[in-house]
Amino acid sequence: MSRIPHIINLLKPVSLFKEVQTLSRRNFIQQTTQALFVGSTLPLLAQCRAKSSQTTPRIAVIGAGLAGLTSAYYLEKVGVIPEIYEASDRVGGRVMSASGLVADGITTELGGEFIDSTHRDILTFCNEFKLTKLDMKGPSEKNLIGIDYFFKGRRISEQEIIREFQHYAPRMQKDVKALPKSMSAKDPKVIELDNKSIDEYLHGIGMSGWLYDILTTSFTSELGIPSGEQSSLNLLVSLNTDTSKGFEIYGDSDERFKVSGGNQKIPSEIRKRLKSDIKTGHHIKRISPNGDGYKLSFENGQESSVDAVIITLPFSVLRDVEITVDLPDRKxxxxxxxxxxxxxxxxxxxxxxxxxxxxxxxxxxxxxIHNGWDSSQMQHNNTGPGGYSLFLGADKGENLEIGQYDKYLEECNKVFPGMKQAANGRKNLYNWNQNPLTRGAYACYKVGQASGIGQAEAQPVGNLFFAGEHCSENFQGFMNGAAETGRKAAEEIIKKFALHTGIQQVTKN
Incomplete structure (x- = not known):
């Protein structure tokens, strides 16, 4: 899915940035200690559970994507078997792999694709399930150009970009430095930058020409909303203004790994280990109060009464669910x-x-073509038939049809001469906007939303808990964001229903 985790939850309780000049998206807006790490606390939690006489609560997980499966996985480790409801007939959500789509024996990721070196939750699953990883930074890749820029019909070298960027870097550094280390929705600088679009901000510092096109096109593709509608903070907390190690348009994200044979193996391996019965074909219709708990009503007429709910639906879908629970206005x-x-x-x-x-x-x-990459990289020793994926955002992405294949193949041929002749005729597309269970690829702050509604994504309300990439503090748009928030939602429930047992918080290193 996302090639970068963009600005997320400006007002979330996590720590700001380590170095202002090389502002890390993953460290931005972090203001408090991190949640306990389940891998370190499970033995303690199991001991506490054994001592507790409290009746095991009934927990429901809405959605069997990566976040929902992860929540269930960690709940089951302490003996809680949740009810899992999924609207579709499969598990994995936006993690979906296909074999043989573009070439025999080649795996293609239709959704979540890249795993960073810092994606601890996903890498933990890979290690635990003994999944082989493909390394995009392996020795065979060292002498190849990693990022190619092709604008206005020509290649633009990294050195040329850096020379031009130096005219604007000082001003951008100044604006980043002006952001407070303790973020506040009322901070004037936060409000000022949040209420400027990327386009407006770049025009305001005098940028134009091909460098302007590179930045606006890249963030339109990456985050899927036109740069003219995105908060300028998306750009400022992503782009590394320090070019001493090169032009890092997406900062510190290295997108180093994929799972050999498909990322779909991760949710599949989780499902194998669950005792929970996943009820597919259950499309949530209503969530309503029911005494101290909640009543869940589904479109198929089924109902369930539970003590707590972990909701992992993207908000693009959840907004059409009737929630009669009293929610804070910001939420x-x-x-x-x-x-x-x-x-x-x-x-x-x-x-x-x-x-x-x-x-x-x-x-x-x-x-x-917005963004393209070798989706068969590191498969079959990088030889023989393979596949190429285009990643288009905003209008180009929303309106993409298979009938445009020839048009985009022609554009690819301009970038890599001979590609038309190399094409094998296999073609396909996946439009996440047209999937009624996602209605979009992943979350992205529009102008004014970081300060206007930020902080609310993962905020629990009573015993309603929320998880999914949109709730991640540091990895929004990545599979790791889903896994991380699924784990944290399980931890919150474990703590809340076992407080009297003496569970202590353990900070992850």
Missing amino acids: RRCIKQLGYGMQSKLFIGVNDRLWRGQGYTGYVLSDQ
Whole structure:
């Protein structure tokens, strides 16, 4: 899915940035200690559970995507078997892999694709389940150009970009430094920058021409909403203004790994280990108060009464669920208004990965194709037939149709001459906007939303808990954001229903 985790929850209780000049998206807006790490506390929790005489609460998990499955996985580790409800007929949500889509024996990711070196929750699953990882930074990739920029019909080198960027970096650094280390919705600088779009901000510092096009196109593709509608904070907390190690348009995200054979193996392996019966075909219709708990009503007429609920639906879908529970105004507005990217992926099968012979990994940013990469990278020793994925955002993504295949193949051929001849005729696409269970790719702050509704995504309300990539403090848009928040939601329930047992918080290193 996302190639970067964008600005998330400006007002969330986590710590701000380590170094202002190299502002890390993952460290932005962090203001308090991190939640206890289940891997360190499970033995303690199990001991506490054994001592407790409290009746095991009835817990429901809404959604069997990666966040919901992760919640259930950690709840079961302490003996709580939740009810899991899923609207579709499969598990995994936006983690979906296909084999043979573009070439025989080649795996293609339709949704969540990249795993950073810092994605602890996902990497923990990979290690625990003994899943083989493909390393996008392996020795075979060292001599290839990692990011290619192709705008206005020509390649623009990293050195040329850095030279031009130096005219604007000082002003951007100044604005980043002006952001408070303890973020507040009332802080004038936060409000000022949040209420400027990326386009407005860049024009305001005098940027124009191809560098302006690179930045606006890249963030339109990455976050899926037109740059003219995105908060400028999305840009400022992502772009690394320190170019001493190169031009890092998406900062410190290294997108180093995928799972060999498909990322779908992660949710599949979790499901294998669950005792919970996953009830598919259950589309939540209403969540209402029921004494000290909640009543869940589904479109198929089924109902369930529970003590607590973990809701993992994207807010783009949750906003159409009738919630009669009293929610804080900020929470309800967040559910109703949070922006979602309109990205789609177009998949092109090839008989030859010719970009490698031309000196490139295949990853490109372009005004015409937005974003493209070798989706077969590191498979079959990088030889033979493979696949190329285009990642288009905003209008291009929302309106993408398979009939546009020839048009985009022609544009790819301009970037990598010979690609038309290399194409094997296999083609497909996945438009996440048209999936009624997602209605978008992943969350993205529009102008004014960071200060206007930020903080509310993961905020529990009573015994309603929330998880999913949109709730992640540091990894929004990534699979790790789903896994991390699923784990944390389980931890919150474990603590809340076992407070009298003496469970102590353990801070993750």
